[in-house]
Amino acid sequence: MREAEQPPAMEEEKLQQLRSKATELLLREEWRESIQAYSHFITLCQTYIQNTTRDPNYLSKLQKSLCLAFSNRAEARSRLKDFSEALRDCDDALKMESTHFKTLICKGKILLNLDRYSKALDCFKVAIQDPQANANSETLNGYLGKCKKLEFLSKSGAFDISDWVLNGFRGKSPELAEYIGAVEIKKSEISGRGLFATRNIDIGTPFLVTKAIATERGILPQNTDSSESVQLVMWKNFIDKVAEASSISKKTHHLVCKLSTGEDNETLEVPDINLFRPEVEERIFSNENLEMGRMLSILDVNSLVEDAISAKVLGKNSDYYGIGLWLLASFVNHSCNPNAKRLHIGDHVIVHASRDIKAGEEVTFAYFDVLLPLSKRKQMATNWGFSCNCKRCRVEEGVCWKQDMREIEIGIERGVDLGGVIYRLEEGMRRWMVRGKGKGYLRASFWGAYSEVFESDKLIRRWGRRIPAMEAVVDSVMDAVGSDERILKVFMEGVKRNGGGAGGNLVEMERAMKLGRGVYGKVMKKQAMRNLLELTGMNEQS
Numbered sequence: 001m002r003e004a005e006q007p008p009a010m011e012e013e014k015l016q017q018l019r020s021k022a023t024e025l026l027l028r029e030e031w032r033e034s035i036q037a038y039s040h041f042i043t044l045c046q047t048y049i050q051n052t053t054r055d056p057n058y059l060s061k062l063q064k065s066l067c068l069a070f071s072n073r074a075e076a077r078s079r080l081k082d083f084s085e086a087l088r089d090c091d092d093a094l095k096m097e098s099t100h101f102k103t104l105i106c107k108g109k110i111l112l113n114l115d116r117y118s119k120a121l122d123c124f125k126v127a128i129q130d131p132q133a134n135a136n137s138e139t140l141n142g143y144l145g146k147c148k149k150l151e152f153l154s155k156s157g158a159f160d161i162s163d164w165v166l167n168g169f170r171g172k173s174p175e176l177a178e179y180i181g182a183v184e185i186k187k188s189e190i191s192g193r194g195l196f197a198t199r200n201i202d203i204g205t206p207f208l209v210t211k212a213i214a215t216e217r218g219i220l221p222q223n224t225d226s227s228e229s230v231q232l233v234m235w236k237n238f239i240d241k242v243a244e245a246s247s248i249s250k251k252t253h254h255l256v257c258k259l260s261t262g263e264d265n266e267t268l269e270v271p272d273i274n275l276f277r278p279e280v281e282e283r284i285f286s287n288e289n290l291e292m293g294r295m296l297s298i299l300d301v302n303s304l305v306e307d308a309i310s311a312k313v314l315g316k317n318s319d320y321y322g323i324g325l326w327l328l329a330s331f332v333n334h335s336c337n338p339n340a341k342r343l344h345i346g347d348h349v350i351v352h353a354s355r356d357i358k359a360g361e362e363v364t365f366a367y368f369d370v371l372l373p374l375s376k377r378k379q380m381a382t383n384w385g386f387s388c389n390c391k392r393c394r395v396e397e398g399v400c401w402k403q404d405m406r407e408i409e410i411g412i413e414r415g416v417d418l419g420g421v422i423y424r425l426e427e428g429m430r431r432w433m434v435r436g437k438g439k440g441y442l443r444a445s446f447w448g449a450y451s452e453v454f455e456s457d458k459l460i461r462r463w464g465r466r467i468p469a470m471e472a473v474v475d476s477v478m479d480a481v482g483s484d485e486r487i488l489k490v491f492m493e494g495v496k497r498n499g500g501g502a503g504g505n506l507v508e509m510e511r512a513m514k515l516g517r518g519v520y521g522k523v524m525k526k527q528a529m530r531n532l533l534e535l536t537g538m539n540e541q542s
């Protein structure tokens, strides 16, 4: 006898057995096994529904069971982060019962996870009307509030981490939404594709906030050999996580395939930035092949080391190490005169302007320390696998061969009086007619010398007016290479030495706030920024 022709009692018994097994597996959190059991149940139930000509009550009972099975399979699939299949199950359940409470909650949570805030909000809004919502009203209201807040952030970019900062970065890190501000992907003169401003972006304004598709974090041991082997294990885990994220989402896979391998950059296609928006659904992407070798090159070129704000400000956890892949941030090219900085909070990266950016300008951040001379930067770019093609490197190429420049570098290596180094460099720039941004570039290259002199009362007294004032150097370096915590630190110490500080004169404080916005971004209110400025001024390691 075929299953579909069995009498209802037997059908029911069989369904009951399968349902109990699937539910038990679900309760035991054995997700894969419960998905299998529910799939079996669903197939059987669908067959019975198709073939039944009997009692409408029985049919309705079958449909209810089927709806619940879709809902439970969606839950199990979402626990395995297979969100696209889980969403499909939710939709199948909702087709049968458009206000099915459990499914609406499950779908809302999945959509929230996928950063589709307004669609998630729609689900929770319907769910809260259900009588069952009374027993869960606190949780449901929590979800509703979270969706509304994240939707607002994703539209406005008005991020605010003040409370967390004022709380000394303790507790849960702030909730952040996916946000794409006034930027687009275009062909870049630096290399391949780059991210470009579509409007003027003020210093500190965040223009990209996005969650990593995978991260791996750990504490590195002090010992170099052990540290290297820990890093190797982390790297392997990280590769596995990226591979897993790509295998469960066609969209993630497609976007990973779009990233550069560091070769043939000029022939790379320019993807539409809108593809990176969370609202773009999985179903428009097809299966693509990405061989392991290519994926490893992509990760090599695009993975970023985390730079946690708490570690930055408090100078703690210097042996803490985190890597991640942030898809859209991977289109930001390096420049030795960058105009953007990134801040890592939880799994999110916030990219903000570290100086004013004009509409049409390419946005860039530093892949490595750019407060160093050209020769050292060249070495670091080589380690990264490219030869830097930024404007500052091109300008500095024009003066680096000069005898004075060589002598200045040799002098620094030999530990000569750094005031003398600065004096010689400033004199040289006058003779070589280096002006405007060029001056800022060279000062940034020898920032180490400037900062040591500005931090030493003795050297400042000795060199007096023969070297430029700290404020003028800070302004020109910031204008050329954007804000940096070390520039901010020198400035804050100078302000304190002059009797200023948090209560210092208004002009100085306004300048400090501007530097602070460039370093940390306009993501906090004034009091939180003042706190950070105080901490930056005090922290030896920042």
Ligand SMILES: C[S@@+](CC[C@H](N)C(=O)[O-])C[C@H]1O[C@@H](n2cnc3c(N)ncnc32)[C@H](O)[C@@H]1O
Residues within 6 Å of the ligand: 188, 190, 191, 192, 193, 194, 259, 260, 261, 262, 263, 265, 268, 301, 302, 330, 331, 332, 333, 334, 335, 336, 384, 385, 386, 387, 388, 389, 390
């Ligand atoms: C993360 S990707 C940046 C986006 C890349 N241009 C693209 O089209 O996908 C990093 C790669 O871009 C290139 N690149 C980035 N900054 C560069 C620079 N300043 N000079 C030369 N090449 C650069 C290098 O090939 C580097 O390996």
